[in-house]
Amino acid sequence: MQIPVVRNILEANDRIAEELRKRFAVQHILVLNLISSPGSGKTSTLERTLTDLKDEFKMAVIEGDLTTDNDARRVAATGAQAVQINTDGACHLDSGMVLDALASINTDGLDILFVENVGNLVCPAEFTVGEDHKVALLSVAEGDDKPEKYPLLFAEAAVMLLNKVDLLPYVDFDLDKATRHARALNKDIAVFPMSCRTKEGLPAWYDWLRAAVAAKKAKMRPVTD
Amino acid sequence: MQIPVVRNILEANDRIAEELRKRFAVQHILVLNLISSPGSGKTSTLERTLTDLKDEFKMAVIEGDLTTDNDARRVAATGAQAVQINTDGACHLDSGMVLDALASINTDGLDILFVENVGNLVCPAEFTVGEDHKVALLSVAEGDDKPEKYPLLFAEAAVMLLNKVDLLPYVDFDLDKATRHARALNKDIAVFPMSCRTKEGLPAWYDWLRAAVAAKKAKMRPVTD
Numbered sequence: 001m002q003i004p005v006v007r008n009i010l011e012a013n014d015r016i017a018e019e020l021r022k023r024f025a026v027q028h029i030l031v032l033n034l035i036s037s038p039g040s041g042k043t044s045t046l047e048r049t050l051t052d053l054k055d056e057f058k059m060a061v062i063e064g065d066l067t068t069d070n071d072a073r074r075v076a077a078t079g080a081q082a083v084q085i086n087t088d089g090a091c092h093l094d095s096g097m098v099l100d101a102l103a104s105i106n107t108d109g110l111d112i113l114f115v116e117n118v119g120n121l122v123c124p125a126e127f128t129v130g131e132d133h134k135v136a137l138l139s140v141a142e143g144d145d146k147p148e149k150y151p152l153l154f155a156e157a158a159v160m161l162l163n164k165v166d167l168l169p170y171v172d173f174d175l176d177k178a179t180r181h182a183r184a185l186n187k188d189i190a191v192f193p194m195s196c197r198t199k200e201g202l203p204a205w206y207d208w209l210r211a212a213v214a215a216k217k218a219k220m221r222p223v224t225d
Numbered sequence: 226m227q228i229p230v231v232r233n234i235l236e237a238n239d240r241i242a243e244e245l246r247k248r249f250a251v252q253h254i255l256v257l258n259l260i261s262s263p264g265s266g267k268t269s270t271l272e273r274t275l276t277d278l279k280d281e282f283k284m285a286v287i288e289g290d291l292t293t294d295n296d297a298r299r300v301a302a303t304g305a306q307a308v309q310i311n312t313d314g315a316c317h318l319d320s321g322m323v324l325d326a327l328a329s330i331n332t333d334g335l336d337i338l339f340v341e342n343v344g345n346l347v348c349p350a351e352f353t354v355g356e357d358h359k360v361a362l363l364s365v366a367e368g369d370d371k372p373e374k375y376p377l378l379f380a381e382a383a384v385m386l387l388n389k390v391d392l393l394p395y396v397d398f399d400l401d402k403a404t405r406h407a408r409a410l411n412k413d414i415a416v417f418p419m420s421c422r423t424k425e426g427l428p429a430w431y432d433w434l435r436a437a438v439a440a441k442k443a444k445m446r447p448v449t450d
Contacts (some may be wrong), residue, residue: 142264
């Protein structure tokens with residue numbers, strides 16, 4: 001009973017995601033789906049990134065939360081376009097929600113669209129929203145066993161941002177172990193230890209973003225796609 | 226289409242949970258459903274509690290995880306009975322899984338059954354597993370905005386354990402703000418700042434447990450219920 005229903009939901013999600021993907025390809029917009037536990041630092045990472053790269057790229061953010069527009073207000077304070085989706089209890093964004101939110105974003109000349117998913121290490125990994133890449137965040141305060149215990153996200157993500165490394169002296173977190181477990185799931189995952197508080201490690205993440213934007217723009221697809 | 230399906234799943238879950246509740250009432254077993262983000266310290270809190278109270282109470286643990294039996298092995302090392310449920314990707318435990326796991330636990334004379342849910346601040350709050358109380362954990366590294374942003378759990382929980390207070394000097398976390406937001410949702414919630422690392426604050430949590438066990442045993446229900 002249950003499985004066919006879930007499958008239909010996933011298929012409907014994939015159909016809309018495919019339409020979004022075509023649109024983003026034509027406009028050469030890099031779309032990143034940020035996924036992590038609550039409190040890993042998704043919004044803080046966006047605040048830093050939107051501020052530090054504002055002269056290089058035109059960026060917008062779709063924020064997903066159960067309730068409140070706190071995060072959209074935080075990223076909008078950097079000057080970026082921001083739209084808040086409230087899922088009303090749903091544990092992840094889906095492609096239909098992103099399609100709706102896009103109506104409130106001016107995508108002309110946009111280089112990067114960040115989608116900050118609901119704080120949840122499980123369900124958001126199952127639903128594509130038309131992104132080029134998933135970006136997994138993990139705070140070192142959460143423990144180095146998370147890639148092993150929540151494998152789907154780390155198997156699918158192009159990047160793992162290991163945030164809050166300023167807390168490393170005060171917690172038991174083995175960077176090598178977390179990296180090893182993530183790479184066992186996904187040998188190509190890029191791993192960037194960083195801290196939004198001290199700003200250490202951010203330049204490597206920014207270089208990855210620059211390369212990803214360049215790669216997206218290099219894929220010249222006809223506007224009539 | 227979707228809503229009736231979800232409703233049927235919830236109703237089926239509630240029916241089994243009600244059966245579990247009757248069984249636990251007859252046996253006077255206090256059942257606590259531990260819910261938090263990944264890495265807030267559910268397993269560490271159990272390790273401490275099972276060790277420190279082993280001479281007072283007979284306790285058992287049902288561990289829920291997507292994959293791995295790491296957590297069951299950690300709590301079993303304290304000498305307590307432990308059973309691991311692997312949800313194979315499902316984002317929360319349900320009452321049917323707990324019913325199945327109970328077949329592997331000797332409940333004779335048991336005082337407390339802890340159910341450690343999948344690390345997820347959203348979905349586990351929606352599915353009762355026959356517990357007396359939900360216990361919410363929140364690590365101070367996650368940020369003081371979590372009760373406001375993930376309200377259902379904090380509205381339903383009898384206790385909020387604010388773990389990792391040893392990190393307070395290194396993070397922006399306002400204990401009063403988190404407590405105020407939780408109490409706005411749930412005026413009766415008991416709030417215990419604590420640290421599994423330094424053991425500070427644990428005695429207050431243990432006193433709450435003692436009172437809850439006593440209250441459960443005081444509800445004398447006939448064995449023929």
